[in-house]
Amino acid sequence: MNPISELSSDTHRLPVPKTAAVGLLISLSVHAVLLLGLSLVVFKAPLQQLQMVVDSVFTEERLQEEFSQEIEQTTEVAETVNFVTGSQVVGAAAAVGGGGGGGGNGGVVASQRLDDAQSLKEPVVKVNIGAMSVPGLGIIGKDLGAGQVSGEAGRVVEGYGAALGQMTQEMLRMMRESKVLVVWLFDESDSMKDDQKEIRERFYKVYEELGLVQKHEGSKTKLSDEVLLTSVMSFGKEISEHTVPLKPTFNTEEIKKAIDKIKVDESGLEYTCAAITAAVRKYQPIAARTKRKLVLIVVTDESGDDGEHLEETIHLCKNAEAPVYVLGHYSVFGYPYAHTKWIDPKFGLTHWLRINRGPETPFPECLQFDGLHERWDAFSSGVGPYEQVRLAKQTGGIFFMLPGNEDNLGGAGSVEQRKFELLDMQEYLPDLSSRVEYAKDRDSSKFRDTQWEVIKALNPHTDAELRMQSTWYSIDPAIFATQGETTFKRAMRAMGLLNEAVKRLDTVKKLRDKEPSERWRANYDLMHAQCLAYRVRLFQLLLSLDQHQVQKPRPKDDNNNYWDIHRVPELLEPTKEQVKQTKVDLDELKRQNETARAEYQAVIENHPRTPYARRAQWELQYGFGMKFAEVYRNPNFDKLADIKFPKQ
Secondary structure, eight states: OOHHHHHHHHHHTSOOOHHHHHHHHHHHHHHHHHHHHHHHOOOOOOHHHHHHHHHHHHOOOOOGGGOOOEEOOOOSOOSOOOOOOTHHHHHHHHHHOOOSSSOOOHHHHHHHHHHHOHHHHSSOOOOOOOOOOOHHHHHHTTOOSTTSSSOEEEEEESSHHHHHHHHHHHHHHHHTTSEEEEEEEEEOSGGGHHHHHHHHHHHHHHHHHHHHHHHHHOOOOSGGGOSEEEEEEEESSSEEEOSOTTOOBOOHHHHHHHHHTOOOOTTOOOOHHHHHHHHHHHHHHHHHHTTEEEEEEEEOSSOOSOGGGHHHHHHHHHHHTOOEEEEEOOOBTTOSEEEEEEEOTTTOOEEEEEEEOOOSSSSOOSOSBOSSSBOOOOOBOSSOOHHHHHHHHHHTOEEEEOOSOOTTEESTTTTSOOOOOHHHHGGGOOOOSOHHHHHHHHHTOHHHHHHHHHHHHTOTTTOGGGOOOOSOEESSHHHHHHHHHHHHHHHHHHHHHHHHHHHHHHHTGGGGGGOOOHHHHHHHHHHHHHHHHHHHHHHHHHHHHHHHHHHOOOOSSTTOOEEEEEEESOOOOOOHHHHHHHTOOHHHHHHHHHHHHHHHHHHHHHSTTSHHHHHHHHHHHHOSEEEEEEEOOOGGGGOOTTOOOOOO
């Protein structure tokens, strides 16, 4: 037998000593007591610390102007009204394409998608810390109109149909709390006639869908019982009312007829702030007496002529709790004006009338000079005019940016893609503070203030000598010589101003990397490149003038009767005599040419897919050369004295 097996077998039969049994019982008892004690110990984590952990995951502070959305254009009337809460109503269209008024259930679907997300299902954590909201998602849900701390800086729409669909949702949201009195304010400029017609034709989208709310609540017979009442006003230099004064209506036919009554204001002035002020003072007492929410909707394609009253208007609307919604257009990038086409009725000639369309900031941050005269481009800033955007945001409304492609705009950039993606623009969004606050902040920075000084020094709107003739030079050599001499002197002076501007900008170059704003760095980069490039361009203008004067060419086509100066990529090589006459350092000029091209390219690479990159690309594309080209000018342009031009 195996000894080991015997030992093992015998061991199982050995009796347990009493002393060992007692020790085992004592050990079990001690461990049981310890476990019981540990189970009664409560570890209390500070609630503040726990909240910090939760907030770091679920909340994120967002600036309102950093959000915009693209709205799908839907013109069909919804057949049902689904009332859902909070941000779901307004967020429906952007989340799942429910562009109609109350008919979409996009907010519910969006909520379900969030609930079904695996990232929120695992792990399951139950923390009893009370009700918890998700501010970030609330903002993205787009419930941003009245009742919020502030409104929305811009919402991109693809037409009036989409904009009116969103207005339907906004009014539905407000009507969950009270009845509404809406005042429509139409710009009376000639360029708005087509817009007014389109809105009139699409009015059914808003009022038919909102009519479903009335049906939902039963038949109404009294005016005071109507959920929505409307008044229609228009403005130019004066303010007109087209529905019965002080008697808002719910009748859509009356509203359409009121829009048809809007006339073109011949003054060319658009007193937007005055119109809003008049509407609030006239209708707020009625709204208060009938316990209604006052809402203002401004329809315009210009930035207005009375922006000095902006802060007063905002204050008035806030006190009245009256949100302002604006259906407007993109502002011109860094420039107050655009040009719109007008054809005179007598000769059928095309004329370009200046309108106010910007800038996107409280004061311009870009050069107003294009190297020959005041700017004549229409490059988009990607956002709306400052005054309208600030007004909407501060009062709790929304600025709706209407279609970017406008056939009636003239100048470079008018046919370019006018929309920029939000993610690309996040760090380049304009400052929407008041003008006083903005100027104080700008002037306290040497880097920013220097740029502002350069902008003022190179402004053709305040310095007429910065306007060089670029069109309609005479084919008569004697007259051309007189015109050319004036242009030559102005170009020489402008080159000197550009030299001074470059020196000023160079003094703060070391501050660029310390500047916290990407927008101001981009302003500096583009401006520095332009000052160098425009000096090269003006020297090319001098060479072209001198060459033309010496050669005295005649048009090759007998029909052509004038000369225009065109921008071309090719550069003219100066003669020794031309260099001596202009007193220009040719080597320095060549260095500026190379540096300007390199800096434009740097703008494109460092600020991609922004208005800065688009402007730099255009400058490079057209080049710095100048060349005279023969053109035909209709003699009827000299017979316009008796034609009445619309003022813009």
